Every structure is written in structure tokens, then in C-alpha cells.
Amino acid sequence: MPPERTWIARLTPTVSSSIDLLLSVPIGLDVWERHPDSLVVAATDDQLAELERRRLAEVERWSTREEFEARAARRHDGPAPPPTAGGSG
Amino acid sequence: MASVIARVTSAGARAPLGRLLTAPLGLDVWEVRPDHLVVEADEAQVARLEVMGYDVEQLQMTDSYLSDFATARATTGYHTVQTLEEDLRRLALDHPEIVELREIGRSVENRPLWALRIGERRGSAHKVAVLGCHHAREWISVEVAHRFAEHLVDSASTDPVRSWLQRGEVWVAPMVNPDGHEHTRTQDRLWRKNRRRNPDGSIGVDPNRNYGYMWGVLNVNTSSHVPSDQTYVGPRAFSEPETRAVRNLVARELFGGVLTYHSYSQLILYPWGYTDRPVEDEADLGTMRELTQEMQRLIRGVHGRTYTAQQASELYPTAGDTTDWVYGEYDVPSFTVELRPATALEGGFILPADQIEPCWEENRPAALAFLGHVLDRPEP
Numbered sequence: 028m029p030p031e032r033t034w035i036a037r038l039t040p041t042v043s044s045s046i047d048l049l050l051s052v053p054i055g056l057d058v059w060e061r062h063p064d065s066l067v068v069a070a071t072d073d074q075l076a077e078l079e080r081r082r083l084a085e086v087e088r089w090s091t092r093e094e095f096e097a098r099a100a101r102r103h104d105g106p107a108p109p110p111t112a113g114g115s116g
Numbered sequence: 117m118a119s120v121i122a123r124v125t126s127a128g129a130r131a132p133l134g135r136l137l138t139a140p141l142g143l144d145v146w147e148v149r150p151d152h153l154v155v156e157a158d159e160a161q162v163a164r165l166e167v168m169g170y171d172v173e174q175l176q177m178t179d180s181y182l183s184d185f186a187t188a189r190a191t192t193g194y195h196t197v198q199t200l201e202e203d204l205r206r207l208a209l210d211h212p213e214i215v216e217l218r219e220i221g222r223s224v225e226n227r228p229l230w231a232l233r234i235g236e237r238r239g240s241a242h243k244v245a246v247l248g249c250h251h252a253r254e255w256i257s258v259e260v261a262h263r264f265a266e267h268l269v270d271s272a273s274t275d276p277v278r279s280w281l282q283r284g285e286v287w288v289a290p291m292v293n294p295d296g297h298e299h300t301r302t303q304d305r306l307w308r309k310n311r312r313r314n315p316d317g318s319i320g321v322d323p324n325r326n327y328g329y330m331w332g333v334l335n336v337n338t339s340s341h342v343p344s345d346q347t348y349v350g351p352r353a354f355s356e357p358e359t360r361a362v363r364n365l366v367a368r369e370l371f372g373g374v375l376t377y378h379s380y381s382q383l384i385l386y387p388w389g390y391t392d393r394p395v396e397d398e399a400d401l402g403t404m405r406e407l408t409q410e411m412q413r414l415i416r417g418v419h420g421r422t423y424t425a426q427q428a429s430e431l432y433p434t435a436g437d438t439t440d441w442v443y444g445e446y447d448v449p450s451f452t453v454e455l456r457p458a459t460a461l462e463g464g465f466i467l468p469a470d471q472i473e474p475c476w477e478e479n480r481p482a483a484l485a486f487l488g489h490v491l492d493r494p495e496p
Contacts, residue, residue, distance in 0.1 A: 035460060049337075050432050055345035056337040057308070059460055060381060061432055067460050069306070069346075089460070096305055097156075099466035 031071040033092040035059070038066045038084040049084055119158045123173045124165060125151060131169035193469025194255045195262065196301055197227060197294045203262065204230050204290075211269050214281055220289060221361025224312050227294040229361045232265050235285035242284030242491045243369050246483070247362065247376040247438065250324040252296025252307045253465040256455045256475055257377035261290035263476040264483050276488060284491040287369060292358050293323055306465060308346050310358055318344035321356050324378075325434065327441035328353035328363070330390040334435040339390075349436050366442060373490035374442045374450040375483065380464055381431070382423040383454040384408045384415075384482075387443040389428035390435040395443070404449050407489055411451075411482035418478035421456070428452060451486070453479065 038049055049066055050058065054074050060067035069092060070078075078084045090098065126133050133153060154175070157165070162172050195203065208217035216233045223229060248261030265288040271277040280286070291297055295311035309320025325331075325339050331353035332341070340347045354360050366374065386404040387395055395401045408425035415423045428434060431454075442450035456475045457463055467475070 035464075051336045053335055053337065053340065053342070055340060055342055057346040058338050058432055059464060092306060095460070095464070096466065099463045 031073060033069055033071050034075060034088045035067065035069055035090050035092060035095045036075060037087040037089060038068055038078065039064060039087070040084055041082050044083040049078070052078070052083065054078075118177060119156055120162065120177055121154065121156055121175045122162060123175055124153045124155055125171045125173070127169050127171050136165075136170070193472055195258050195291075197291065197298050200258065200262065200291055201228070201230060204232055204265075207232065207265065207269060211272070214272055215269060220365045221357055223293070223295045223358055224310055224356065225295040227298075229289065229292065229294065229358060231287050231289035231365065233285055233287050234265060234268050235281045237282070238285070240284045241370075241372075242280075242493070243287065243371045244284070244487055244490045245287045245289070245366065245369070245371045245374045247292055247374065248290040249294075249297055250292045250358075250376065250438065251322075251378060252293050252300045252309070253305065254377075254379040254455075255297070255300070255465075256379045256467045256472065258290045258297070259472045260377050260453075260455060260476050260479055260483075261288055263472075264288060264480070265290070267480060276484075276492075280487060280491040285369075286487065287365065287371070289362070289365070292362060296320070309348065310356055312350075312356060314343035314348070316343050318348075320348065321350040322347045323356055323358050324438055325349040325436040326354060326356050326359040327436050327438055329436070329441035329444035331436040333390055334433050336433055338432040339435045347434075353436065362438070363441075366446065370446070371442075371448060371490075372493065373448050373486060374438065375453065375486050376438045376451070377453050377455060379455040379467065380457050380459075381454040382421060382456060382458045383431060383452075384411050384423050384425040385428035385431060385439065385452040385454065386425070387428060387440050387450065389431075389433065389437050389440050392427070392429045392433075394427065400443075400447070400449075404451070407449060407486065408451060410485055411453075414481040414485055415478045418481065419474055421458075421478055423453070423482075449486075449489070453482070455479065 040046055040049055054077055056074060057069040058066055059069060075086045079086055136153060165172050204217050208215045214234055214236055218231050218233055219228045220231045221229045246261050246264055248257040268277055268286055272281055293310050296307055296309060299307045299311060309322050311319060312321045313319055325347055326349060332349050335341045338347050339349055341349060350356055354363055386408050412423050412425040415421060428439060439450040439452050456467055456471055
């Protein structure tokens with residue numbers, strides 16, 4: 028079975044939820060940032076679906092983990108020429 | 117869906133290149149040239165471009181590009197396990213009068229855990245510890261701790277560092293979790309924990325949840341008892357050789373203060389993490405608040421970045437972390453500094469290497485203020 032896709036996502040508590048509640052739900056979220064009204068997390072499709080199913084959070088899926096890493100790597104050196112593309116830089 | 121790096125050229129007036137820069141296609145444009153663009157695009161986007169009348173030439177699959185990129189360019193400027201050991205050895209070799217390299221323990225995969233002891237005399241009552249890289253993916257924490265050690269050595273003939281090193285010792289362990297760090301370099305850049313094989317087949321214990329003060333009292337996302345979770349606290353306090361090494365070092369040296377670097381979020385955290393109640397001793401609380409606020413002020417004064425001083429639990433609840441244990445067990449100030457950047461949008465854990473130096477620059481006066489606070493105290 029292929030590994031589950033992981034998302035970098037923003038979680039905003041629903042009216043019946045709260046930041047503290049999201050932090051305390053033991054579903055294994057990888058919490059990256061805490062803001063007054065939201066969290067930024069790394070979480071699998073299943074974890075995010077569970078939060079949505081239980082109406083604990085509005086989920087804004089920013090990017091997959093791979094996309095995030097790719098973007099961050101590009102940010103390292105600015106837009107970099109692919110190795111096969113000549114004459115640019 | 118697989119993505120590719122592609123060169124896009126115009127097939128005629130029907131499809132001018134300039135239009136691609138403003139059309140809401142979600143393309144990631146890497147280069148703009150008079151006669152072509154280089155973009156990253158998925159299969160659906162490529163198909164759409166072709167329907168729109170553009171010629172699309174695939175240059176490389178993004179995954180293979182990234183694997184080249186991650187091992188070559190993106191890692192430049194950061195230490196590996198090996199280069200860190202080399203640099204620490206060199207520092208000790210070049211300055212034997214004040215620097216000593218000590219192996220304080222071994223990791224799960226039997227890598228040595230290195231610490232520098234910096235100071236002219238042994239047995240002083242004035243000692244500080246600086247730690248880096250409990251969490252594997254937080255590479256910048258290695259660099260700031262290492263530069264701190266270098267700075268102390270380079271400034272050893274200038275006050276106030278000279279007087280501190282004459283009367284006290286500074287221990288610097290830049291990489292508490294070398295196995296994890298190596299794993300982030302070779303396998304998974306966003307790995308967090310150590311490399312313990314758990315009974316359920318999952319890998320890793322979070323070293324910064326494995327210390328023995330209020331260990332295991334929480335079971336939440338940010339301090340979890342589920343082995344596969346990112347913040348797995350381990351089967352018992354100090355189950356991990358990495359945390360036992362730090363425990364033994366602190367128990368033997370009886371530091372007057374401990375600073376531990378992490379990333380990211382730009383915060384300066386003081387105990388407690390395990391509860392949202394403030395520490396009971398009002399004098400301790402006042403001291404830690406004042407000192408962290410002073411550090412915040414000093415950091416901001418360098419490049420204008422704000423590192424917010426706050427109680428650790430205000431970030432999120434953490435039981436079994438380094439700072440709670442040090443303060444709870446030894447009653448000395450102990451802070452977690454969450455380094456650059458502030459947000460995931462700025463790279464999160466993957467901080468560009470060109471930010472190592474400014475990050476160190478802004479943290480230098482704060483680290484020295486912490487040192488001064490501990491080492492300038494009168495002998496007990």
C-alpha cells in the first residue's frame with residue numbers, strides 16, 4: 028500500500044471548537060505553528076478528513092509535503108536552472 | 117500527480133508567452149526568457165498548455181531534479197554529522213588551552229554525541245550548557261550553537277568573554293540527535309525524531325519529550341504516547357540514549373543555566389511547557405521573564421526580527437521537554453529559543469543557507485546576555 032499523502036495545512040477551529048481542543052485531540056498532528064486563531068500542521072489525508080468529519084476545523088490544504096519541500100528547496104537559491112537547461116542562470 | 121520541469125515556447129501569435137505569466141494556470145514559473153519560459157507543471161497543466169497552443173518540452177521530472185538539488189545545492193552551508201565532528205575537532209585542536217572535545221554519549225545508531233567544553237579551568241561553579249538539534253529537521257539549531265562556540269573561542273582574549281572563560285565553563289553540544297540529522301540529509305528532510313525502532317515497527321522517539329520531569333503526563337498531539345506520532349514521548353522517561361547523555365552531563369556539571377536551540381517560529385520559551393500555570397516561585401518567574409524579554413529586545417536590535425518571549429505552554433503543551441526538566445529538577449533558568457523563520461511561508465524548517473549568518477548575528481547578543489546572567493553571578 029502506498030504511504031499516505033501528507034499535507035501542510037492551516038486549521039481554523041469551527042465555532043464549536045477551539046485551538047486548545049485541536050491541540051488536545053490525540054490524532055497525531057504534527058503542529059508546526061500556533062497562531063491566535065489557527066494552527067499550521069503537517070497531517071495526512073485521514074487526519075484532516077477526521078477533523079473535518081467531526082467538524083472540529085476548517086482545513087485549508089496548502090501543499091503536499093513534497094510540494095512544500097520542493098518550494099523550500101527552490102527558495103534556497105532562488106529560481107535555479109534545471110541541470111539540463113543550458114545558457115541560463 | 118507527477119510534475120515535470122518543462123521549457124514552454126510559443127507556437128505562434130495565438131499563444132503569446134507573456135499571457136502565461138498572468139493567466140491563472142497555477143504554473144510555477146522558474147525562468148522567464150525572451151523566447152521561452154521554464155516552468156514546473158503537472159501533467160494536467162502540461163496538457164492544458166498544449167491545448168492552448170504552446171509547445172512544451174519536458175526537461176526533467178521534478179523528483180529527480182529535487183534529489184540532485186537536495187544533495188548538492190540546498191545543503192551547502194549546513195553541517196553534516198561528519199563535517200560538524202571535523203569542525204569541533206579542529207576547534208579543540210587549535211585551542212587546547214581553552215577547548216576540549218568530549219563524547220558525552222552515543223546515539224541509538226551508535227554515533228558519538230559531541231560536546232565542547234570551553235573555559236580555562238575545570239571545576240568552576242559557573243557553567244552554562246548550549247544545546248542544538250534535538251529535532252532532526254531543525255538544521256539551523258546546529259549552526260547557531262556551533263557559531264556560538266566559535267565566537268567564544270575567537271573572543272577568548274576580549275572581555276567580557278575572557279573573564280567568563282577564566283571563571284567559568286561553557287559546554288556546547290550542537291547536535292544532540294545526529295541519527296535523525298543524518299536521516300534528514302539522506303532520506304527525509306522533514307524527519308523530526310531520533311531513529312529508535314519502536315516495538316510496533318514505527319521509527320523514532322521525540323527526544324524533546326523524553327526528559328524526566330512531568331514526563332508522560334499529557335497525551336495530546338504535541339506530546340503523544342502513540343509511537344508513530346511525531347511527538348512520541350517514548351516508553352519511559354530517559355528511554356533514549358540521546359536524552360540520557362544530556363541528563364548525565366547536566367547531572368554531573370550542575371549548570372547554572374541551559375539554552376537549547378530549536379526552529380522555527382521565532383520565540384523564546386521559558387517553563388512551564390507541561391501546564392499553563394506559571395512557575396510557582398515568583399522570583400524565578402520574574403527573573404526568567406525579564407531575561408527572555410531582554411533577549412527579545414537584543415535580538416530585535418540586530419536585524420529587526422521579533423522573537424516573542426513567552427511561557428512554553430503558550431505555544432502548545434509539551435511534557436518531558438528539556439527546559440521543564442532542567443528548571444524543574446535543578447531550579448536554574450532554562451530556555452528554548454525557536455529560531456528563524458517565523459512561518460512556513462518563509463520555508464519553515466527548511467531555512468535557506470544564506471540566512472544562517474543573519475540568524476546567528478541576531479542571536480549572538482541574546483546568547484551572550486544569557487551567558488552573562490549565569491556566569492556573572494557571585495560564587496555560591
